[in-house]
Amino acid sequence: MIFEETPLKGAFVIELEEVFDERGSFARMFAEDEFEAHGLPTRFPQHNISRNHKSQTLRGMHFNVPALAEAKLVRALSGAVYDQIVDLRPGSPTRLQSFGVELRAARGNALFVPKGFAHGFITLEDNSDVFYLMSEVYRASAGRGFRYNDPSIGLVWPHAPKVIHPRDAAYPDFDLNEYDAGG
Numbered sequence: 001m002i003f004e005e006t007p008l009k010g011a012f013v014i015e016l017e018e019v020f021d022e023r024g025s026f027a028r029m030f031a032e033d034e035f036e037a038h039g040l041p042t043r044f045p046q047h048n049i050s051r052n053h054k055s056q057t058l059r060g061m062h063f064n065v066p067a068l069a070e071a072k073l074v075r076a077l078s079g080a081v082y083d084q085i086v087d088l089r090p091g092s093p094t095r096l097q098s099f100g101v102e103l104r105a106a107r108g109n110a111l112f113v114p115k116g117f118a119h120g121f122i123t124l125e126d127n128s129d130v131f132y133l134m135s136e137v138y139r140a141s142a143g144r145g146f147r148y149n150d151p152s153i154g155l156v157w158p159h160a161p162k163v164i165h166p167r168d169a170a171y172p173d174f175d176l177n178e179y180d181a182g183g
Helices: 032-037 166-170 176-180
Strands: 002-005 012-015 019-021 024-026 046-052 057-064 072-078 080-087 098-104 110-113 117-123 128-134 143-145
Touching: 046 057, 057 080, 057 166, 072 080, 072 098, 072 117, 080 110, 080 128, 098 110
Parallel strands: none
Antiparallel strands: 002 012, 012 110, 019 024, 046 128, 057 117, 057 143, 072 110, 072 128, 080 098, 080 117
């Protein structure tokens, strides 16, 4: 695997190192020792799949309360998504900055999202499945979100969403004071 750190410290785009022969190719998607060498978690007690039938389906922006923050390793298993993260970590020099990357199943690349980040994506193709390795077991009571088009964050999406869950559409703008207070 090739680990490329993003401009947001601790967040990585991870590329496959494929070996090709007459059968096709082989690549590692996860290797504990390589993740450990980059200071990343190696325990992922929950694995999720997000199935998205339509292009331009938006999910996000999601995060957990700081005390129950979770890291994610995100990969497209089919189709493609534009994945975005926002650094919410207090004291981080890149706090409230964002990073986006196209994750394509055909490419096999992944995004490692550290604890203390918001995360969301929009599908670029119909039938895009997204697979997450989670560093923590999901707790609904810890889940929070902010509006995907919050002007104070300024995320730039490749296109407007056509499909968005009412909860995601109704999220408020990000409240830094509320987040810092633990909520």
